[in-house]
Amino acid sequence: MTQVKGWLAVVRKELTVYFGTPIFYITGFFFLLLAGYFFYTNVIYYSIISFQAAQQASNPQIAAQLNPQQMVFRPLFAVLGIILLFLVPFITMRLMAEEKRSGTAELLFTYPLTDWAVISGKFGAALLVYLILLAFTISYPLVFGLISRLDWGALGTGYLGLVLLGAACLSLGLFASSLTENQIVAGVVAFALLLLFWIIGWVQELGAGALGGVFQYLSLMKHYENFTQGVIDTRDLVYCLSFIYFFLFLTKRQLESRRWRA
Amino acid sequence: METMIEVQDLTKYYGPHLAVSHLDFQVAAGEIVGFLGPNGAGKTTTLKILAGFLAPSTGTARINGYDCVTDSLAVRRSLGYLPENVAVYPDLTVTQFLRFAAGAKGVEARAEKGEIDRVVAACGLEEVRHTLVAALSKGFRQRLGLAQALLNQPPLLILDEPTIGLDPSQIVEIRQLIKNLEEAHTVMLSSHILPEVSQLCHRVIIINRGQIVASDTPENLSRQLGHGSRVLLTVSGPTGEVEVALQKISGVNRVLSQGEGNFLVEGDNGRELRPELARMVVARGWELLELKAQEFSLEEVFLNLVTEETTEEES
Numbered sequence: 001m002t003q004v005k006g007w008l009a010v011v012r013k014e015l016t017v018y019f020g021t022p023i024f025y026i027t028g029f030f031f032l033l034l035a036g037y038f039f040y041t042n043v044i045y046y047s048i049i050s051f052q053a054a055q056q057a058s059n060p061q062i063a064a065q066l067n068p069q070q071m072v073f074r075p076l077f078a079v080l081g082i083i084l085l086f087l088v089p090f091i092t093m094r095l096m097a098e099e100k101r102s103g104t105a106e107l108l109f110t111y112p113l114t115d116w117a118v119i120s121g122k123f124g125a126a127l128l129v130y131l132i133l134l135a136f137t138i139s140y141p142l143v144f145g146l147i148s149r150l151d152w153g154a155l156g157t158g159y160l161g162l163v164l165l166g167a168a169c170l171s172l173g174l175f176a177s178s179l180t181e182n183q184i185v186a187g188v189v190a191f192a193l194l195l196l197f198w199i200i201g202w203v204q205e206l207g208a209g210a211l212g213g214v215f216q217y218l219s220l221m222k223h224y225e226n227f228t229q230g231v232i233d234t235r236d237l238v239y240c241l242s243f244i245y246f247f248l249f250l251t252k253r254q255l256e257s258r259r260w261r262a
Numbered sequence: 263m264e265t266m267i268e269v270q271d272l273t274k275y276y277g278p279h280l281a282v283s284h285l286d287f288q289v290a291a292g293e294i295v296g297f298l299g300p301n302g303a304g305k306t307t308t309l310k311i312l313a314g315f316l317a318p319s320t321g322t323a324r325i326n327g328y329d330c331v332t333d334s335l336a337v338r339r340s341l342g343y344l345p346e347n348v349a350v351y352p353d354l355t356v357t358q359f360l361r362f363a364a365g366a367k368g369v370e371a372r373a374e375k376g377e378i379d380r381v382v383a384a385c386g387l388e389e390v391r392h393t394l395v396a397a398l399s400k401g402f403r404q405r406l407g408l409a410q411a412l413l414n415q416p417p418l419l420i421l422d423e424p425t426i427g428l429d430p431s432q433i434v435e436i437r438q439l440i441k442n443l444e445e446a447h448t449v450m451l452s453s454h455i456l457p458e459v460s461q462l463c464h465r466v467i468i469i470n471r472g473q474i475v476a477s478d479t480p481e482n483l484s485r486q487l488g489h490g491s492r493v494l495l496t497v498s499g500p501t502g503e504v505e506v507a508l509q510k511i512s513g514v515n516r517v518l519s520q521g522e523g524n525f526l527v528e529g530d531n532g533r534e535l536r537p538e539l540a541r542m543v544v545a546r547g548w549e550l551l552e553l554k555a556q557e558f559s560l561e562e563v564f565l566n567l568v569t570e571e572t573t574e575e576e577s
Contacts (some may be wrong), residue, residue, distance in 0.1 A: 002368040004387070009365025017353045103349030110313045110345075111366040112338040257318040 007115040010121025011128070014095070018129050027090045031083060037173050039140045040077045068144065069151045069230065076140070077158045077228040078169040081221070083167050084162075084193045092173025093187035093219060095122045095253070100181035107256075115252050123174055130166045134159070153231030157165060161227020164240035165220060169194055171247035178254040194220075264291040266418055266448040267312065270320035274307050274472075281307045283472040286323070289418070289450060289465075292439075296459035296480075297452040298564060299469040304347050305452040308469070309422050312450070313343040325418060334457060339368070342411030345420040346452075348403050356387055357404055359395055363410040372565035381409040401432035408439060419443060421451040437462060456564055469562060492556045495525045499548030507546060511538050525553065539544060544562050 018024045046068060053066055099105040108118060140157050176190035177183075200218030203212045216222055220243075223236040267289035274282040282304040289295050299305050310316040311323055314334045316439045322329060328336040333443055337386050342446055344472060350359055360378045369377050382388055385405040390398060391555060398406065404424065405555055424440060433455075440462055443449055453459050460480040468476040468483075475496045508517045514531045518526040536553055543550045 005368055005371075006366050008360050012365065013351070013354065013358075013362040017351065020353050079523055102352075103347050104351055106310075106315055106345045107343070107349065108366075110315050110338055110341075110343045111363070112335050112368060113366055114335065186468065249369075259315070 002032065002112065003114055003117045007117045007121045007124070010113070010118055011125045014122055014125030015128065018125065023090065023094070025130055028136075029089055031133050032136055033088050034083050035076070035080060035137050035140075038078050039072070039137075042075050043144070044132065046071045054157050066230075069154050072144065073141065073150075075154060076108070077162060077224075080137070080162060081165055081224050081228075084166055084239075085198060087133075088169040088173045088194065089176075089187040089190040091126050092170055092177050092190060093183045094177065095126060095174055096178040096255075097181050097183045097186040103255060104128070108256075109258075115255050119174070119248055119251050119255070123171060126170045126174065127167055130170060131163065134162060134166065150207070157230045157232055158228050160232070161224050161236075164237070164244075165224045165229070168220060168240050168243040168247075171251075171260050172197070173243040173246040175251045175254065178251045265289070266291045266293070266326060268322075268324040269308075270313075270322050272311065272323055273307065273319050274304075274311060274316065275319045276307075281472055282311075282318075285469075285474060287467055287474060289448060291448050293446060293465060294446075294449040294463045296466045297469065298456065298459055298461035298466055300454065303469045304359060304472040305469055307472075308421055309343075309420050309450070309452055313341060313420050313456040314338045314570050315343075321329060332502055341418040341420055342413065342416040342418055342447075344411045344419070344421040344424055345405045346426070348407035350395045350403060350406055350410075352394065353427065354393050354501070355394055356382075356398070357391050358408060359406065360413065364413050367414040375546065377413055377414065381412045384412060384442075386435070400427050401429065401435075404432070404436060405439075406438070412443075417448060419447050419449045419451075419577065422448065423453055425452055425453070425455065433458070438483075461554060491529045491535060493527045493529070493539060493557045494552070495527055495539055495543075496550075496552035496555045497523050497543055497548050498551055499523070499543070499546065503546075504543075507542060508539070511535070513538070513540060523526065526556070549571075 008161040046066075049071065050066060096105075099108055109115075138159075141150055141152075144150065145152075172193055173186075173190040176193060178188050179189060196219065197220045199219070199221070201216040201222045203215040217239070221238045225238050226233050265288050265335065267287075269285050269287050271284055273280070284478040285304075285308060296304050297308070307316065311318050312325060313329055313331060313411050314337050317331050324330065325337045326340040328340065330337050351362075354362065355376065360381065361374065362375055364374050382391060385408050387402065387405055387409055395403065395406065404427075408421070408424065410419070421440070427438050428436060437458060440449060451462070453458075464479065466476075466480050466483060466570075467474055468479065495508070501523065504523075504524065505517055505519050508514060508527055513529045513535060515530065516528040516529055518528075520526060527535060527539065536555065540550060540553055
């Protein structure tokens with residue numbers, strides 16, 4: 001019970017810092033600007049195709065393409081995944097690094113909190129910030145749903161993928177932040193590792209054999225793709241949850257080593 | 263009396279560097295103990311181990327009966343810690359920070375406001391309650407550091423250099439604040455300001471190069487480790503002759519003329535010089551205006567000990 005209270009205190013403190021400083025507003029502004037831009041261009045493209053289909057009603061191929069899930073939201077989810085690679089390091093880079101740099105870590109780790117309470121508190125706050133940003137994008141399908149029929153199940157799966165991908169990226173970003181006391185270094189490391197986990201599956205396409213299969217399984221992009229297609233595969237769920245746990249665990253080990261290394 | 267801190271054979275290495283070497287000491291509940299030593303002596307390292315922030319390389323430290331490594335959470339519940347460089351979150355206001363600290367320390371939600379009000383009043387933070395920490399002066403930050411340490415009324419307070427970097431009036435305020443804690447808490451504070459320690463503490467532990475070199479009350483330390491007796495003498499007579507005559511008295515090691523007939527006479531440890539000095543002055547027909555035994559200050563004891571240790575190690 002005490003740890004839950006401590007966890008809540010950490011979440012509340014982190015949220016106060018997020019909302020009291022420009023981080024949330026600047027990252028939020030650019031995230032929504034880019035998301036809005038890509039949604040807008042996808043809708044324009046969809047309307048052009050719809051218009052052509054209306055003019056050539058006899059061409060069944062064009063009519064078959066008229067699926068808003070495939071033409072608007074699937075590309076949008078794909079591009080949001082890539083935007084996450086840039087967004088997440090900004091959300092996570094200060095989480096642990098700033099505590100170390102400013103010396104507040106000494107206070108934080110002498111409070112009666114377990115390392116898990118601190119880590120999950122910081123992770124929870126970052127996830128909440130990300131979910132708030134993501135919540136703004138729900139207005140896109142809501143508005144689009146007024147003029148077109150949508151497959152809400154597939155959309156929900158896409159959002160589930162975005163939530164899991166975001167949480168995975170945030171756990172990695174938190175780990176990167178625990179490695180250093182320099183926020184910039186933490187951000188760069190997080191971005192580099194995220195990029196690596198995004199493109200690692202490309203090795204398979206270069207003909208890397210069995211090892212390539214392993215790399216492809218490790219790829220964030222590969223697992224995220226299934227969600228954007230509206231497919232929930234337990235392998236993808238297991239991968240994402242394992243990825244999150246693995247990097248939170250690494251963060252814990254990194255923090256524990258502090259006591260011995262000093 | 264109940265033991266609050268029990269340290270046995272505590273050693274800490276930073277890589278190959280030995281920071282603390284085989285420390286042994288105990289602190290009883292209710293004591294205010296000063297931890298004294300030059301920079302790099304191992305004070306902060308020891309306090310960080312006691313606070314559960316660092317683990318010792320070997321040895322054990324127990325607080326309130328709990329081991330600092332294996333029962334770290336229970337130890338951290340028993341103490342309030344003020345680090346050497348008080349770092350508090352600059353983006354929070356004083357109240358927001360104290361709410362966070364209260365939550366982290368497990369203060370009950372319904373008791374939170376009252377507890378925060380109590381420490382704010384105790385530390386004189388009322389006027390800055392809604393100010394951002396980034397805008398606080400050094401003195402207020404130090405008070406805020408002390409306020410968070412006091413939250414949840416821990417039985418033990420560990421204060422690392424609580425008055426460092428403060429101006430004289432702030433130092434007096436913080437000292438008074440610590441003095442007021444005497445009844446409800448055991449306090450272990452580190453400092454290299456000697457008058458502070460002698461004013462505040464029941465007992466002083468002097469540490470140098472990671473080892474304890476002395477541990478006693480400030481008065482006993484002055485008496486026992488003062489390296490001889492010292493007498494302040496004021497004589498109306500020819501300065502040169504008086505000085506020579508004083509030096510001839512057996513047991514006198516050194517005579518320092520301080521002008522206007524004042525002499526500081528140092529003799530062997532435990533030897534009472536005053537009767538002989540008085541007899542000699544009267545016998546020579548000079549006038550004895552003042553004769554007073556003078557204790558060694560803690561500062562001198564400290565310097566003597568630290569210098570001795572260094573000389574012994576070098577030889």
